[in-house]
Amino acid sequence: MHNRHDQNLDHPALSYYDKIISYAELENNIEQYARFFFSRGVKQGERVALALPNCPEFIYSYLGIARAGGIVLPLNLLQTPQELLYILRDSGARFLVTSPAIGLQLKQLPGLPLTLFILDEETQKEIMTAPPVCFPEVKSDEVCTFLYTSGTTGQSKAVMLTHDNLLGNVRSLDEASDFGRDDNFLAVLPMFHSFGWTVCVLLPLYLGCTITILDNFRPKEMLQVLSEKGITVFCGVPSMFTVLLKLRQKASFPRLKFVISGGDSISEENMLAFEKKFNFPIVEGYGLSEASPVVCLNPLYGVRKIKSIGLPLPGVEVKVVDEEDRELPAGEIGELVVRGPNVMKGYYNREEETREVLRGGWLHTGDLAYRDQDGYFYIAGRKKELIITAGFNVYPREVEEALASHPSVAEAAVIGVPHPLKGEVVKAFVVPEEGRMPDKQELLQYLKGRLAIYKIPEEYVITSDLPRGMGGKVMKRFLK
Incomplete structure (x- = not known):
């Protein structure tokens, strides 16, 4: 330089x-x-x-x-x-x-x-x-x-x-x-x-x-x-x-x-x-x-x-x-x-x-x-469902895999939800294993050593199933 x-x-x-x-x-x-x-x-x-x-x-x-x-x-x-x-x-x-x-x-x-x-x-x-x-x-x-x-x-x-x-x-x-x-x-x-x-x-x-x-x-x-x-x-x-x-x-x-x-x-x-x-x-x-x-x-x-x-x-x-x-x-x-x-x-x-x-x-x-007509560009959304929290990129899949590795979690889906300070925060929808009931604190503790702090979901919803499309893919827009 x-x-x-x-x-x-x-x-x-x-x-x-x-x-x-x-x-x-x-x-x-x-x-x-x-x-x-x-x-x-x-x-x-x-x-x-x-x-x-x-x-x-x-x-x-x-x-x-x-x-x-x-x-x-x-x-x-x-x-x-x-x-x-x-x-x-x-x-x-x-x-x-x-x-x-x-x-x-x-x-x-x-x-x-x-x-x-x-x-x-x-x-x-x-x-x-x-x-x-x-x-x-x-x-x-x-x-x-x-x-x-x-x-x-x-x-x-x-x-x-x-x-x-x-x-x-x-x-x-x-x-x-x-x-x-x-x-x-x-x-x-x-x-x-x-x-x-x-x-x-x-x-x-x-x-x-x-x-x-x-x-x-x-x-x-x-x-x-x-x-x-x-x-x-x-x-x-x-x-x-x-x-x-x-x-x-x-x-x-x-x-x-x-x-x-x-x-x-x-x-x-x-x-x-x-x-x-x-x-x-x-x-x-x-x-x-x-x-x-x-x-x-x-x-x-x-x-x-x-x-x-x-x-x-x-x-x-x-x-x-x-x-x-x-x-x-x-x-x-x-x-x-x-x-x-x-x-x-x-x-x-x-x-x-x-x-x-x-x-x-x-x-x-x-x-x-x-x-637009003047040649200015606008971002309309993300092909890749990227979540941006306080300027850091979070890819849902990484968080979903970490959650799913918990013994009480059958599957998980993760989305970004608007937040006044950070732009977005991570929200997780968790389907528990049969007869198990993980709570938020337990999941938080579990993720702490596995993910960077900004990737850890701040909100958790326990649900019996996730909305799916024809191909079996989770339909995230319904979660939003």
């Missing part, structure tokens, strides 16, 4: 609580991390898992691994040990970079086949004194990152993104905006998430501006940072805006230009309330890991349409197609497909699924959409 302002060395790159890191220091740190990883065996194509909260070290590690020729595997820190073990094994990762605190938890994982780099004081010393190395040339079409995403099957798979994919998305975002080196991006979305990484880290570094890092979303602290640290751009997910709306305190944001929302659609009511209370526009966009991730964005200056995901980014093509992949006219609902420099190379070790999803040279998103 070459920052295009080389005269920018004293300019603040990162602001993290009371630390300010200039571009010169950032470059030095990335180089030292890269030397350290390389000397410890991170060679071309080696997968290195990264388990850190948002912090400068996340950025040094990520870009250091990439410079050494490795492939970065950012881990979602909300996942359970089982989920993490599956990802580490599936990816073939041999190294893991983490903090002392998270390292302690990870050491509990059974049969962890990894070399851990724990970023304690001792390791930091080694990193800062690592001698120069001659790195291999990293080609821009090589894979840079594995992002795990839940497939419709519930088994998650690695999206392979190349350096070109990520940079292509950053260049498109640059063209769609007029941000420059005086901007200050707030990075509060997790950096392990593609939206948080591409828009709040790579884009500002490419522009040579400042990133203000928060390690977690704490509403009051965030309002304070937005008003006192001169933030100009901030990206969030709808559940964050809902929480901010509920805060009683008034705050003014002297430099804030834009709030970009992604991860899920925001209700019209909340959008208008937010703009009225805080007095600046929310710009909605749409993306997915497979597209590095941003596909569409409402124009920053120009017509923003409420409920629309906006227009394709420059250089990205989007269309709506029918079952036979024929393009549909405006107003007709079909599957949203995408083509552009940001579209992934494929899924790691999943050739058949890759072929299916990238058939005809277009990424098939599985999202149902339509476009």
